Structure formats: structure tokens, C-alpha cells
Amino acid sequence: MKSPYRDNYESVAEEGHKKFMAAGCNGCHGGTGGGGMGPPLSNEVWIYGNDGDTLFRLIALGSDGLKEQGYVRKGSENVVGPMPPHGGIVKSNDDMWKIIAWIWSINPPDKKAASAQ
């Protein structure tokens, strides 16, 4: 899967943030993505990766569902427990890509060479 906003994520970031709040992601990740009972989205550590494909699957399927698809944990953060699936809460694929665009806007995907795509 590939984000339609990979090269212009800034342009839909604000809209994505509204959808992030509407989906209740802030309950665990904080309103600015700084973390809470879930890991921060704004720091250097990406548990499974920061490419669009991995993030989409993680958010839609939850962390257990992602692992069932063969994705492996690459990093770890100071959190307990899995992330629940949100595929049924985020209303459309487009909404999902906009949320991911907002995450990229606070934590640019091209910041680290290791995270190609």
C-alpha cells in the first residue's frame, strides 16, 4: 500500500489531525502525539517502521494483527500492551492516509536514512 500523500503530506496534515482526534487516538498517544499510555509518535523510535504501508496496517489491524501478517517489531518504547485495531473506527482509506500524513508532519519520514520509502 502506498500513501497518495507521501510527497505532500503537509498539505493534508491539519485535516489528518482532526481525524486523529475524532478517532480517539489522542486518548493513548496524546493530542500532539507526544504519548501517554501509548508510545509517543513524535520521537525517533518507530516500533514497526514509518513507511506508509506499515503504518496503515498497524493502525487498521492493531499491533497484534500487524504481527500476524508477519511484520516484526524493530524498536520498543516504554509502553504496556498492544495497540487495538482501528480499521473500523477510521472511516475510509483516505482518512487513514490523512492521519498518517499528520504523523509524518510531526515526525518526517525522510528524517532517517534507515526508513526508506
Ligand code: HEC
Ligand atoms: C488504547 C490505546 C491506543 C489507542 C486508542 C491508539 N493507540 Fe496507537 N498504539 C498504542 C500502543 C500500546 C502502541 C504500541 C504497540 C506495540 O508496542 O506493539 C501503539 C502504537 C502506535 C504507533 C507506532 C508508534 C511508534 O513509535 O512506532 C502508531 C503510529 C500509532 N499507534 C497510531 C495510532 C493512531 C493513528 C490511532 C488512532 C486511529 C491510535 N494509534 C490509537 C495504543 C493505542
